[in-house]
Amino acid sequence: MAVYTEVNDDDLARFIDGYGVGRLLSYKGIAEGVENTNYLVHCERGTFILTLYEKRVDPDDLPFFLGLMDHLAAAGVTCPLPVRDREGHHLNELSGRHAALVTFLDGVWPRKPKVEHCRELGAALAAMHLAADGFRLKRANALGVSGWRPLFAKFADRADDILPGLQTLITRELDDLEQHWPRDLPQGVIHADLFPDNVFFIGEKLSGLIDFYFACNDQLAYDIAVCLNAWCFSSDFSYDAAKGRAIIEAYDAVRPLTDGERAALPMLARGAATRFLLTRGYDWLHTPANALVARKDPFDYVRRLRFHQSATSIATYLGAERA
């Protein structure tokens, strides 16, 4: 929620000149994203988002992220298209940072997602999974199952400062996840962070997917599990089965789920809740209370995790347990 790197007007005008998008007409630092600096840039030939990659992003990952957006856009996914400079490069430098220019997408992310938003989301997620097929670069999921225990080791001894009993809860959950985690589901490129603020709508129609900076290769159905966590819980922590069913059914209509994926959904949902619980827990203990970036409460994910632990099958997520 902050501009981290200030950009000089002369430097930016020179940078923009390298892209053949006409003269720089305006730029505004925008309060979006917590990892990088973003400017909304208006040039004679269009409106763009300029991203300066801050130090939490590994520069070696940038060709994967930008190449993926390029690949997806070419395959018909409405996502930001990285603009190539006159020499054909996506990636440049500005103000001491790696920097890229991508096309601006119209749309508003839903602060209170409705069932109809979830239906659009499910269909778009499946379409993205299909469109990513054939993308040749690979990136491991640093925040996948094998990364959770090392991440927890960094703050396990202080976990009970967040919530009494949290250390035991997570330790037992990691034991279970490592033992029962599915390993043979269909693989591909996943978004891995498809929260409502990364999905734009105009009215109730999905207009674009953004922020591919956690994208990686993993089991496709894990992305559905992330969405169930990110879209289907109310502010009172209750699960909204109408939203979950909308995501799953709309996904399934575009890319039919295998029996293995259906069976694995509760475990994948537990894994996704654990992943966000771990990063939020770590950030909670490592972000000063007065920092520019708002801390996200890890407790939300304790509640979600407990719900998933109680789920018996995909029927729980479809709201069809008695059917």
Place this chain on the structure above:
Amino acid sequence: MAVYTEVNDDDLARFIDGYGVGRLLSYKGIAEGVENTNYLVHCERGTFILTLYEKRVDPDDLPFFLGLMDHLAAAGVTCPLPVRDREGHHLNELSGRHAALVTFLDGVWPRKPKVEHCRELGAALAAMHLAADGFRLKRANALGVSGWRPLFAKFADRADDILPGLQTLITRELDDLEQHWPRDLPQGVIHADLFPDNVFFIGEKLSGLIDFYFACNDQLAYDIAVCLNAWCFSSDFSYDAAKGRAIIEAYDAVRPLTDGERAALPMLARGAATRFLLTRGYDWLHTPANALVARKDPFDYVRRLRFHQSATSIATYLGAERA
């Protein structure tokens, strides 16, 4: 440099619907302005700045500010034009704040102003003064000469915490200013805060003036004095006479300065330096070091004030003392 008030997408869509500018297509919180919350809003019929007025702004002043922009735009000044809703109102409410929608202006503010920028500025300032003639609302300058001593009284006893000797320096300066302040110069509406970040350029051509939230009725030449302080000092605190001359001569070519205004310029420049020294000094002592808003160093204005105290006449500002 921050978004203070978060706006809900549904509330904003309803708000926008009241203006007849088409559907809401996107909105981004922008990191501009330190007093209010600003969003860049894209609708089917144009791009706008949405401002939510935070508590430092007196609601009773809003009709003056919005009416002035309306008046100036109608008189040919390139400034944001407040959009009227379907019922003819400029001012509405959103998320518990007074809110207005104004047209978006292209342009980039110069981080390192050049002489050519200053020439454009001087001409635009004079044109604005002429264009404001006939605007019927009035607003006293709360940060004019009569407001300086009461403001200083709020932190005089701690002034030496900022810089040893500052209390004496300001006290003596206020004595001088109150005794010698010109009172009979041409009056009108002044911008009163025309720093580089409030003046947009495309290339070296001025494309607009923004941020009229300090505008008020006062002596017109005081605006020139503000600009000399805001535009003509280098980062090493030295005065750049080529820039000062550019402002003064370009202004004079559009609205010729009276002999009284010319003679008063050093005293007006001291007053302007004192005004910014006072608000920065106050904010320095009252803003936590870790606040969202960057504190501006009051020391810059001690250096400027000392320069103005040494100025003998307008010739100092024109770089023509020996001519």
